[in-house]
Amino acid sequence: MKMPRPDSGFTLVEAIVVIVILAIVASIMAVFIGGPVQGYFDSARRAGMSDVADTALRRMARDARLAVPNSVRATLSGGIYYLEFVPTLSGGQYRGNDACFTSGAGCGQLTALSGALSGAAAGSFIAVYNVNNNAAGDCSGSAPSVYCGQNRAAIAGTAAATDATYGSAELNLNFANTVFNPSLAASMPGQRFQIFSGPVTYACAPAVNGTDGSGTLNRYSGYALQAAQPTAFAGITPALLAGNVSGCTIGYADGVLGNRGLITLWLEIRTQGESVSLMQQVHVDNTP
Numbered sequence: 111m112k113m114p115r116p117d118s119g120f121t122l123v124e125a126i127v128v129i130v131i132l133a134i135v136a137s138i139m140a141v142f143i144g145g146p147v148q149g150y151f152d153s154a155r156r157a158g159m160s161d162v163a164d165t166a167l168r169r170m171a172r173d174a175r176l177a178v179p180n181s182v183r184a185t186l187s188g189g190i191y192y193l194e195f196v197p198t199l200s201g202g203q204y205r206g207n208d209a210c211f212t213s214g215a216g217c218g219q220l221t222a223l224s225g226a227l228s229g230a231a232a233g234s235f236i237a238v239y240n241v242n243n244n245a246a247g248d249c250s251g252s253a254p255s256v257y258c259g260q261n262r263a264a265i266a267g268t269a270a271a272t273d274a275t276y277g278s279a280e281l282n283l284n285f286a287n288t289v290f291n292p293s294l295a296a297s298m299p300g301q302r303f304q305i306f307s308g309p310v311t312y313a314c315a316p317a318v319n320g321t322d323g324s325g326t327l328n329r330y331s332g333y334a335l336q337a338a339q340p341t342a343f344a345g346i347t348p349a350l351l352a353g354n355v356s357g358c359t360i361g362y363a364d365g366v367l368g369n370r371g372l373i374t375l376w377l378e379i380r381t382q383g384e385s386v387s388l389m390q391q392v393h394v395d396n397t398p
Contacts, residue, residue, distance in 0.1 A: 152384075155381060155382065155384065156384065156386055158381075159354075159379040159380075159381055159384075159385075159386040160379075160386050160388070162352050162353075162354075162379055163352065163377045163378075163379045163386060163387070163388045164388055165351075165352075166327055166351040166352040166377060167375050167377055167388055167390045168390075169329075169351060170193070170312055170351075170375060170390075170392070171373075171375070171390055171392045173195070173197055173310065173312075174193075174195060174373055174392045174394055175392060175393075175394060175395075176197045176198050177195035177196060177197060177198070177394055178195070178196040178197075178198055178237050178240055178256055178304045178306055179240050179241070179304075179395060179396045179397055179398045180240050180241050180242055180243050180255075180371075180396045180398065181194075181195045181196040181240060181243055181256055181257070181309075182194070182195040182243060182362050182371055182373060182394055183195070183243040183244075183245045183339050183362065184360050184361055184362040184373070185339050185341070186360075187341045188341070189315070189316070190313055190314065190315045190341070191313070191314040191358055191359065191360040192311055192312070192313050192314075192339060192340075192341055192360070193311065193312040193314075193360045193362070193373070194309055194310070194311045194312075194339050194340070195309065195310065195394075196237070196256055196306050196308070196309045196310075196335075197306060197310060198304045198305060198306050199228050199229025199230075199234065199305045199306055199307060200227045200228040200229050200230065200304075200305045201227075201302060201303055201304040201305055202222050202223060202224045202227060202302070202303065203222070203223045203224070203300060203301050203302055203303070204220040204221060204222055204223065204238075204283075204301050204302075204303050205220070205221040205222075205223055205280070205301075206301060210238075210288070210290050211290055215289065216287040216288050216289040216290075217287065217288065217290075218284060218285055218286060218287045218288070219282050219283065219284050219285070220236065220238075220282075220283045220303065221271060221280050221281070221282050221283075222280060222281040222282075222283060222303075223278075223280060224279075224280070224281070226281060227268075227281060227305055228305070229305045229306070229307060230265060230268050230281065230283060230305050231265065231267070231268065232265060232266055232267050233264075233265070233307070234264075234265050234305055234306065234307050235262050235263065235264055235265060235305070235306050235307070235308075236262065236263050236265055236283055236285065236303050236304070236305060237256045237261060237262045237303065237304045237305075237306060238261045238262075238290055238302075238303050239254060239261055239290075239302075239398045240254060240255065240256045240261055240262075240304075240398055241253045241254060241255075241398050242254060242255040242258075243255065243257070244257045244258055244337060245339070247337055247338030247339060248337070248338075249337050254290075254291040256335065257309075257335055257336065257337055258337055259335075260290075260291040261290050261291055262335075263285035263286065263288040263290075264285055264286065265283055265284065265285050265305075266284045266285050266286065267284050268281055268282060268283055268284065269281070269282040269284065270282075283303075302398065308331065308332065308333065308334070308335065309331075309333065309335055310329060310330065310331045311329070311330040311331075311333075311340065311343070312327065312328070312329055312330075312351075312360070313327070313328050313329075313330065313341075313348070314326075314327045314355060314358035314360060314377070315327075315328075315355070316355050316356055316357045316358050316378070317354075317355060317356050317380070320356040320357050320378070320380065320385075321356065321380070322354065322356070322380050322381060322382070322383070323354070323356075324353070325353070325354060325355030325356055325357075325358075325380075326350060326352065326353055326355055327350075327351045327352040327355050327358065327377065328348035328349065328350055328351065329348055329349045329351055330343045330346055330348045330349075331346075331349075332346055333346055352377065352379065354379050354380055354381050355377065355378065355379060355380075356378045356379065356380035356385055357376075357377075357378035357380075357385075357387065358375075358376060358377050358378065359374065359375070359376040360373070360374070360375055360376075361373070361374040362374075364396070365396070368396065369395070369396050369397045370393060370394070370395065370396055371393070371394040371396050372391060372392070372393060372394075373391065373392040373394060374389070374391050375389065375390045375391070375392065376388070376389040377389075
């Protein structure tokens with residue numbers, strides 16, 4: 111006769127021993143793995159902050175390199191840094207038109223020596239020989255400034271044209287009768303012009319005392335040209351370029367020869383008690 115086998119399994123003591131051993135092993139693993147895991151999250155956070163700062167500075171630099179010559183100006187007001195300039199949509203050379211540059215006279219058309227120009231449509235502007243950013247905001251100087259209207263005109267429309275001698279495509283830029291300054295066409299080397307739609311402003315407002323917080327870097331557009339550099343933009347919703355801004359500096363200086371300018375940008379992003387800062391310098395061409 112076959113005897114029945116007793117029930118098999120773990121005893122309570124064996125189960126408790128296994129649980130204790132697993133807890134010890136898990137504790138040991140946590141000591142060795144916790145550091146690398148935390149390091150990974152720290153690196154990911156720093157990389158994210160660096161990416162935000164780098165993207166913002168690159169966007170500002172890309173815009174600034176397209177600025178109408180001598181339109182860059184910077185100021186600090188109420189702890190907020192402001193950088194303003196007029197980005198170009200396109201540009202080219204025009205055929206000489208003495209009526210536009212005769213003292214006291216005016217004209218309503220310039221003939222571009224190239225074909226279709228990007229942005230050259232009703233609602234945009236043409237700028238000719240801009241040599242002054244009117245940083246003082248008073249339009250008192252004799253040097254023409256696009257901010258003072260001394261050398262800009264609102265384009266009313268365009269019309270295709272053809273050079274009678276060479277048969278090349280041209281474009282007539284039409285606008286209301288305008289007296290450009292300076293008065294002599296000879297003083298404008300290369301007979302260059304720029305097409306633009308309006309100014310833009312980058313406003314950097316760092317968090318108070320450089321702490322984690324709501325510090326921002328914003329981009330404003332869609333406002334009118336103003337003689338004095340604006341620091342208020344009522345009714346305009348800005349585009350947010352960066353948050354958690356704990357520090358920033360924006361500066362601009364004209365070059366020694368006057369045909370170059372240098373924008374200095376420094377931006378610091380702070381999150382969870384750590385900060386990342388980047389600096390970039392942008393050379394702008396001020397040859398009118």
